[in-house]
Amino acid sequence: MGGFIMRTLKFAWLAALAALAACQKPVSDPSVRGERYFNALGCAQCHQVGDKGGIYGPNLTFVGFRKNPQWLDLWLKDPHSWRKETVMPNFNLTEEARTALVAYLSAQKGQAWTPESRPWNHPTVGDSVKRGELLFDKAGCVACHAQKGRGGYPNNNVMGGQIPSLSRVFETYTKDELIKRISGGVIPESADPSQPPPMIQMPKWGDVLSPAELSLVADYLLSLGGSAGNKSDW
Ligand code: HEC
Ligand code: HEC
Known part of the structure; x- marks a missing residue:
């Protein structure tokens, strides 16, 4: 207190x-x-x-x-x-x-980096999964889907009240389908049409990420293999 x-x-x-x-x-x-x-x-x-x-x-x-x-x-x-x-x-x-x-x-729409200076595009980061993991973190997928895509963050007026976990997308998506989904974004459906619509939407990442970058983050998500992810503060 x-x-x-x-x-x-x-x-x-x-x-x-x-x-x-x-x-x-x-x-x-x-x-x-x-x-x-x-x-x-x-x-x-x-x-x-x-x-x-x-x-x-x-x-x-x-x-x-x-x-x-x-x-x-x-x-x-x-x-x-x-x-x-x-x-x-x-x-x-x-x-x-x-x-x-x-x-x-x-006003922060990515301009603090040039495409080349985005951290996941540095040549020393590692293979595509490592680079995709860094992108997931630094581009801020983590701010909605949580660490390692484990999910659990709130959204208003959606079924279950949460933004989905991504840790099992390997079961439901091919890589091409996954890239399409990430690129195109999604406006979630309202659970109750009489209430204000969900405030959190899945952004259209294709507007700011290159096809090569979308492929990196898809490789990372497909590597999660259902693991629940680390426990951490946020
Ligand atoms: C502003 C919040 C937000 C951010 C940031 C975000 N997402 Fe999402 N994402 C969502 C929401 C909300 C949904 C669920 C949409 C729906 O209702 O189907 C979603 C859905 C998805 C899905 C489909 C999941 C499924 O089970 O079908 C994938 C894949 C995904 N996001 C990947 C990503 C990746 C990769 C990034 C980073 C490049 C990212 N998201 C960043 C909010 C976000
Ligand atoms: C003690 C550490 C701390 C300080 C200081 C702090 N934040 Fe945060 N902030 C966080 C954490 C952790 C999250 C992630 C939220 C969560 O997961 O619960 C967050 C989330 C956010 C988000 C949402 C991020 C996103 O990507 O969607 C914004 C915006 C934000 N903070 C802005 C600010 C601003 C502006 C200030 C200063 C007035 C500030 N924060 C000070 C720790 C902090």
Whole structure:
């Protein structure tokens, strides 16, 4: 309890400092202000954009491609209301800070890397399965399908309430079918048509990944062989 209060105070204090930092030289571009908040609040202690930052939470280089602004806003408002066991703290952001951060995050569509500097395209990474595993992690498949594709992350208004596990796709897909599925994306069906549609969609990865990259991540998924994956914090 005491720890919780201390943590809450710490983030409230941080948020106040960040507001100061972001206001020093007023800029009209909200995504530039968002980047200042991102740095001032210490988001980079847990998150990378490009190759800079901590690796505790998901890499955010493609976050604006994979997550829509509406969901990002909800997440930043209260991460635990979406996923109660998440270790991402609630920063108690002001509306101004949250709006700026959403603008910054939404603008992250992969441009922090060139196609050649994407980590999985470095020649020393290893075979296609190893490269596919790195892509799964750094492009952020992991942010929806969890470590090793084990699934279990929430979605609203879908059957079962979760984003699917990928650990058994080797049983149901050929490699070509799998590549097509990843490339084309999917808009999940609403479990209850009278409720708001699911906020999380399977992105059309063919818009940002080359055929060679899609083939790498398909090789990785087919190698999972039903393994449940490691236990980890997120
Ligand atoms: C203590 C580490 C930590 C800090 C600090 C942190 N995050 Fe996170 N964040 C996480 C983790 C871990 C996840 C993965 C969520 C989960 O699995 O529950 C996450 C998830 C996210 C997501 C969703 C990612 C995706 O790829 O879909 C966004 C966006 C995000 N954080 C933004 C931020 C911002 C902005 C800040 C600073 C205001 C921040 N985070 C600070 C740990 C952190
Ligand atoms: C923003 C969240 C999100 C991200 C990021 C994401 N997916 Fe998905 N994915 C989904 C959702 C939601 C579905 C389920 C769609 C449906 O209702 O059929 C899905 C479905 C799939 C399926 C079909 C599973 C099945 O059982 O038929 C595959 C394969 C897949 N994703 C692979 C990937 C790969 C590979 C990546 C990274 C390149 C990725 N996904 C990134 C949300 C995501």
